[in-house]
Amino acid sequence: MVSGAEIMVKCLQEEGVEIVFGYPGAVICPFFDKLYDTDIKAVLVRQEQNAAHAASGYARALSRVGVCVATSGPGALNMITGIATAYMDSIPMVAITGQVKSDQLGRDVFQEADITGACESFVKHSYLVKDTADLPRVFKEAFHIASTGRPGPVLIDVPVDVQQGEIKEFVYPEKVNIIGYKPSVSGHPMQIKRALDILSTSERPVIVAGGGVLTSGAKLVFREFVSKTSIPVISTMMGIGAMPSDDPLYVGMIGSHGVKAANKVIHDSDLIIVCGARVGDRAVASPDQVTKQTTVIHIDIDPAEIGKNMKTNIPIVGDIKNVLSQMGRDVQYAAPEEWLEQVRQWKTDLAVPPKSFEGFVEPKSFIAKLSGMLGPKSILVADVGQNQIWCANNYRLSDGRFFTSGGMGTMGYSVPAAIGAKFARPDRDVVAVCGDGSFQMMMNELATIAQNGLNVKIIVMRNTVLGMVHELQDVFYNSRYAVTELDEMPDFGKLAQAYGIDAAFASSNEEAESYAEKMLASDKSSLLVCNVHPNTPSR
């Protein structure tokens, strides 16, 4: 006989899971107890939301499904923000929650929450397992759904009696058969031909690289296509890293917080090739304005994204990697030199020089400097707020990665996601950059870093205000700083030291750079607090 909890663990082993991030509780104990006997590492985070963020960082760093686990009720509820964050950014994830006994469901017993109901709009799919015998099929399907098509989180809610129930033997299904789920991966040849025909007449084309380029592992194919056609590239926040930052054809990030030249390029283009992007409101504020004068080719694996935010002339549904390699094979086109010259001109003319304040670190030039100190495949995780924009626009990378909560904008993402990324890639530099606001949303995770002896570098941009909103208040609210001032700030360095983590304070770029060099040379975690002027602009 084999118990439900044993089956759950065996399913994880069948899926090649090596690590889970979680937090225990009464009704998930059977599972954790069986996990205890295996080689699968269980990392105890300090709050369930961070289990999901850590699984997200892990999943992004390895392009594999990340797994997070929590108990019923409050544990599961805490995890929702992390799950929703993963959903918005299309992160492959399986979230497992314990649930009260199935015969008590719906009676509002202790720590009961309808988590499948609550998560409905934040998951790609969810299961409430009522029968131990269903577990193998459910796990097989969950991992399949999470990792194929447009990836996303799948929730499996398992009542404690289902974990304790027993069946005769464990058989893991070899295949999944879900009639309604067959994502199409190769683009329609006719649509590709139409796209190439339109491209051949374009005078001012531009490519928008979205997160889909990285999710589908299409970075190389993408770069080949760009170099073959010389089409200028702009990226969304999720698409940062699709192109090397210093490639002459790369213009920068678009959007309200992007690079001016990138926005200029998209507005003046006559053809936009959108690759794996949602064209969200922060990327293009008024898509209707743009589509008036341009033709749009939209490549995405999720048909629902095409035409949702931006009128599309030629939709191509398929995996970016497949579609771009098909297009790359057949394309005979090079962008006109006048257009490239114009784009280069804008890049220089519209650049905004950083504004520095005496006695403070200028974060943009510091992030740019820091990029040069990092190893070639480093991972930088930015939090949310001004720190995110400073990083997005100034982190120079080629083979490195940039992670952030792009869609949901969840403060407190950086350190837990960096923890996950470090477990995934222990050989790489992993740096979390956050603000003093976001740091205080997840600084409890210093304990997870300390407990696991992890080497994660943390940079806190300390400007004593909630910078992004503060800046918004300057523009739209007559500089009335309602509820955005972080007075009586704790000494973050001392806090880190309380966990045995080295720390330093910098109030100039020289100090910041010299400490960054020191911290990167060490194989231990450390924390750098950068004193940043509250009036430093986002871009």
Added chain:
Amino acid sequence: MKYTLSVLVENHPGVLSKVSGLFSRRGFNIDSLAVGITEDSNISRITIVADGDEYVIEQLEKQLNKVIPVIKVRTFAQDEFISRELSLIKVNCPAKQRLDIMKIAELMEAKIVDVSVNTMTLQFADTLERFETLMDLLKPYGIREIVRTGTVAIEKDSAASRK
């Protein structure tokens, strides 16, 4: 404009909430939703009548297709389907008006399913348009209660074979 969508889904618990939740979540307006098992007991059909323009309906179709247990979504073009709705109508009916209402029922092909001292209950299965007509005829007597199933629709083979 009104659109009729026919959605085949796996017959599992929780599927209906996944589908119906989508509407409020994405800000779609629906007029009616009816669900029932098909000729295959593993599959149910949900018939939805929704209000919106072409963009809304296209989005609706695409979002429905993303729901994992949704097998197939079809939006019917005008005239290529037959639709019916079943309704039970309880109308005021003192003895002296019984004949009048019986005549209306006969005329409209509604079935009388219950009679009491003061009320009469009609069963009516027809198109939305005919339902409106019946309402107009019954209103003067005072309608006490209406229960409607929502529209169900099926493709017209006769229209398809003429093409």
